[in-house]
Amino acid sequence: MLELERPDTLVQRVVNSIREEIASGRLLAESRLPTEHQLAEQLNVSRSVIREAVSQLKADGILISRRGFGSYISKTPAGTVFRLPSKNGHTLDLAQLFEMRLWIEAQAAGIAASRRNAADLRRMEKALEVMAANASDFDLSAAADVEFHRAIAAACRNEYFLAFHDFLGSQLTAARRTAWENSAALRGGSMDAQNEHRELFAAIALGDPETAAKCAERHLQASAGRLGMVLPNSVYHRSQD
Amino acid sequence: MLELERPDTLVQRVVNSIREEIASGRLLAESRLPTEHQLAEQLNVSRSVIREAVSQLKADGILISRRGFGSYISKTPAGTVFRLPSKNGHTLDLAQLFEMRLWIEAQAAGIAASRRNAADLRRMEKALEVMAANASDFDLSAAADVEFHRAIAAACRNEYFLAFHDFLGSQLTAARRTAWENSAALRGGSMDAQNEHRELFAAIALGDPETAAKCAERHLQASAGRLGMVLPNSVYHRSQD
DNA sequence: AAAGATCAGGTTGTCTGACATTATTGATGC
DNA sequence: GCATCAATAATGTCAGACAACCTGATCTTT
Structure with a gap:
């Protein structure tokens, strides 16, 4: 039985993108993230998409945002949650x-x-x-x-x-x-x-x-x-x- | 040095609300969530807030949503991520x-x-x-x-x-x-x-x-x-x- | 009558624009 | 120098719209 795999949503792609920026060291701990407007323009998506992505990363303790100031990378960019690593995406060993x-x-x-x-x-x-x-x-x-x-x-x-x-x-x-x-x-x-x-x-x-x-x-x-x-x-x- | 306690954001409160709804058994596994419009109306917030909250819960593997169909509770409502339990909210033992x-x-x-x-x-x-x-x-x-x-x-x-x-x-x-x-x-x-x-x-x-x-x-x-x-x-x- | 094609309604995904609330910053007045 | 205050800018929230997609019912064809 075959399964059709679908392209990621925009939000998911933005999340992965930011995660990678941090993992690769291009975004350092405690440094500021571009503003949501800037991110939206850079990645060519709407601000809603950026907000949903940032919202996920905040929930993982990777980003922190303060109203009126901006968002920045947490002191612990590894995050505060543990996910079982899954290679292909879904099946666990x-x-x-x-x-x-x-x-x-x-x-x-x-x-x-x-x-x-x-x-x-x-x-x-x-x-x-x-x-x-x-x-x-x-x-x-x-x-x-x-x-x-x-x-x-x-x-x-x-x-x-x-x-x-x-x-x-x-x-x-x-x-x-x-x-x-x-x-x-x-x-x-x-x-x-x-x-x-x-x-x-x-x-x-x-x-x-x-x-x-x-x-x-x-x-x-x-x-x-x-x-x-x-x-x-x-x-x-x-x-x- | 004292810290000022701030009220949770709307998104955070919605997340907690849905989590509790599931934990208490009022929302069963694999059952459908109300539509985003309905949720927005019930909780008296905008759809953006609902979307950000649902987005977080999806990232935790608690909710699943399919475009054109709706969102429903995952088969594993405990989620797929492990968070260190923190009582007061921030400090770890x-x-x-x-x-x-x-x-x-x-x-x-x-x-x-x-x-x-x-x-x-x-x-x-x-x-x-x-x-x-x-x-x-x-x-x-x-x-x-x-x-x-x-x-x-x-x-x-x-x-x-x-x-x-x-x-x-x-x-x-x-x-x-x-x-x-x-x-x-x-x-x-x-x-x-x-x-x-x-x-x-x-x-x-x-x-x-x-x-x-x-x-x-x-x-x-x-x-x-x-x-x-x-x-x-x-x-x-x-x-x- | 059965199988397939079409259509209508509803739902999530994304976009746009606006306003509210709060933090930073520099100018102002003393 | 220091407090005050306005200007600016960022996130948080709201409202409405359209696009993509799913479901189920209806219609068409065989």
Whole structure:
């Protein structure tokens, strides 16, 4: 099935153009941007287009504008948002994304093992119970699975880390949905998953970071297998070269 | 020194408004947005304001619009960009940010130890040499330091992970610049840092993930100390509770 | 009756021009 | 020298228009 790709809108082209000016160093940090009128004339587009483009760059923290004064490049021209780099434009590399999540999740498990308090453990255990009680209900048990892993990330007590964990999760489920619509592959191995969860939980409860991290890694690796994904080699148990 | 709080621009308020509408579930995924004319009338602003707001949300992957048809909520209403959550609006928690970087860097070191190839090792070594040769030149040695850690992250062979590593680095240097303008505190401990780097490099070259991760963690912890930062307790060497 | 062509209405994309609000700057007066 | 004030200019917002395009209904042809 073929897809027709369309030319970029003017706004998109202006955004790319300004981004490149900055990346190439022709526009330096904290230097002033030409006025919107000038930009409109230089690029031969209307001021509305310029304003929409600048509006996007402002939202990314790349530009700053002050009414009555003008717009200038931010002190941090790299911006304040993180976008997953996508080469061709749309498709994400599911395997690499999952691999990164595996690493984050493993690190989270290790840290959680040394920082978790009683409330964290209760929250994890509760999620496990819900998962066990609703093993037949896919939506419920999937939600409990997310909650279990989220409780682990939350036990690290770092809001940025937690936010990034959530971000990866949402990106992954979204990408998976668009890739294969059949996530039913999970159903088969739910018993194994439950055991892996229990192991992981035990290591965290015991306060054993190394074991927790390894349990998490094994669990995620197994999950990938259940989803039919092929990851690069394992991190810790790989043959030496 | 006090700061004058200004009311948000109309565009910003519209953006927040639509975001909230989605977060609260009043606007469902894949459902259509009112037309720009309707939105303008409902919110009592001009269409230009609506267009700028929608433009931002499109850039974040929250909205999608098709000419002649309309705009609708994306399948992934969480968006495709990651923003560091900032409560009050501007200041980031430097300690938490640094802590997260420490974790990422430690994980990167461990993975790199099992994935690095000859070219990776050469790249790291080269960075170390540059750093040693220009110990007195702050800018040069700082750049080499960045390059060293970047080579480690690159050796993990995961472009998303590398991109996130870079993002954290840029955010951190930016935040540090605005916090204290004097990063001269680094100068004193450059000899220690050099030793830590050598240790870390040796572990990676040897292919010992656990040691590499621990070296990286110690190094970053020491760096934090040299910067006068107070981090939460270490992950692995913390007293049991 | 079914398939294709045409048309009408609506929506986003872009352009134009205007006014409001705010910051900079230089002249003025003392 | 210093405060005041007008002139200038930039962004923020508004209003209206046309272009390009999509959808669905109607009309035409087979």
